[in-house]
Amino acid sequence: MASSVKDRIQLTPTRSCSSALPEGPWEFDAMPGYGPGSSQADPAPAHTPTNGTSRPNQLPEAYRQMEEAELHERIRSAKEALGERLVILGHFYQRDEVVQHADFVGDSFQLAQAALTKPDAQSIVFCGVHFMAETADILSSEDQQVILPNLAAGCSMADMADEDSVEEAWEEIAEFYGFDPENPEPDAEGKLPVLPVTYMNSSAALKAFCGRLGGIVCTSSNAATVLEWAFERAHRVLFFPDQHLGRNTAKAMGIALENMPMWNPRLPWGGNTADDLKQAQVLLWHGFCSVHKRFTVDQIDQAREQFPGCRVIVHPECPMPVVDAADASGSTDAIRKFVEASSPGDVIAVGTEINMVNRLAADYPDREIFCLDPVICPCSTMYRIHPGYLAWVLDSLVAGQVENRISVPxxxxxxxxxxxxxxLAAKPR
Known part of the structure; x- marks a missing residue:
């Protein structure tokens, strides 16, 4: 039934961008590459910490030329040879060809926890993006190594809040609210003037920034719990890098929009007036997810017009009007559970990354599940991990070599x- 939805909304190759490649994976770019938005020429994020011996764009020629069937056979053989010494983590947004080999599939919160359940695994291969691999390295033991199959698998949202910009903003904020930026002290109520909260989609350096200053990390699963935790300890929070998750979560908690000014790091005081900052409860960083920003209220209206009675669920990284217009919003795992709890014959429009939507449609063929945006592309940076990269790093492990290790100082x-x-202690509600 899922295919009938595609027929009815009349998707055509010229209007759609899906996880299916119109050409072979090595013919899509001028240089050999892996699909739309992904190329051997893609650079690794500047702040990606490695063991100093690896570099992006180094996939051996043999793996570039290898047939898909052989790549999968190599992956299976390497997994069997490595046994309990290996665990492979795969994000919900990862392509199917890679997810099929993962020992755990989940969102960033689940995978952070999953890494902790395998203390005997010497190698953690993270099929996600760089900030996820950094997190796994931080949480893993000293005798474990974390590997990112392709160092160019980054996150554009995470790059919108770099360490220098956040440090400069913090100094401005500290000057305005009158506290020592390196050692903020609680007031007579026992509360800090401002507490930093970073989304999981951020560099290890910014997570360290939060840890040093009494702050915390959140995911889309536990953002509400984290903000409640923060407001018990501070009068206001600086939330980065995703403005939409911060705004949608705070709004659902009853915080007024006028108390959530945007902080643009390119402007003095973030582009705000003194009055804006005085009444602020949540300072929202000017960042966003390029995939989730594409969803619109018009798309929801069109889905409901074409399929009366359909239900709409979107990710909280979507803009506020989209979240407000949807029937529900939630993390990738919440979206999965929403679909799981639906009934045969239901029609569900989903506002999140296409690989996950396609996988849900395949898992529930008795329901009609489709992406709100018919021209949405995969998360292009997540898409940079292909079976060729996974086969290469696993074959290397079998041979006693560690490629693309992520090592946070x-x-x-x-x-x-x-x-x-x-x-991790702030459990989702």
Missing amino acids: EGTAVEARVALDRM
Whole structure:
């Protein structure tokens, strides 16, 4: 039944961008590459910490030329040879060809926890993006190594809040509210003037920033719990890098929009007036997810017009009007559970990354499940991990070589772990 939805909304190759490649994976770009928005020429994020011996764009020629069937056979053989010494983590947004080999599939919160359940695994291969691999390295033990199959798998949202910009903003905020930026002190109520909260989609350095200053990390699963935790300890929060998750979560808690000014790091005082900052409860960083920003209220209206009675669920990284117009919003795991709890014959429009939507449609063929945006593309940076990269790093492990290891510096890791431990303790409601 899912295919009938596609027929009725009349998707055509010229209007749609799905996880299916119109050409072979090595013919899509001028240089050999892996699908739309992904190329051997893609650079690794500037702040990606590695063991110093790996570099992006180094996939051996043999793996570029290898047939898909052989790549999958190599992955299976390497997994069998490595046994309990290996665990593979796969994010919900990862392509199916990779997810099929994962030992755990989930959102960033679930995978952060899953990594902790395998203390005997020497190698954690994270099929996600760089900030996820950093988090796994921080939470893993000293004798474990975390590997990111393709170092170019980054996150554009995470890159919108770099360490220098956040540090500069914090100094401005501290000057305005009158506290020592390096050592904020609680007032007579026992509350800090401002507490930093970073979304999981951020660098290890910014997680360390939060850990050092009494702050915390959140995911889309536990953002509400985290904000409640923060407001018990501070009068206001600086929330970065995703403005939409911060706004949608705070609004659902009853915080007025006028108390959530945007902080644009390119402007003095973030582009705000003194009055804006005085009444602020949540300072929202000017960042966003390029995939979730594409969803619109018009798309929801069109879905309901074409399919009366359909239900709409979107990710909280979507803009506020979209979340307000939907029937429900939630993390990737909440979206999965929403579909799981539906009934045969239901029609569900989903506002999140296409790989996950397609997988849900395949898992529930007795329901009609489709993406709100008919021209949405996969998360292009997540898409940079292909079976070729996975086969290469696993074959290397069997041969005793570690490729693309993510190693967060010890000082950063210690401070970041403080904020991450607070996150793990803040269970989703």
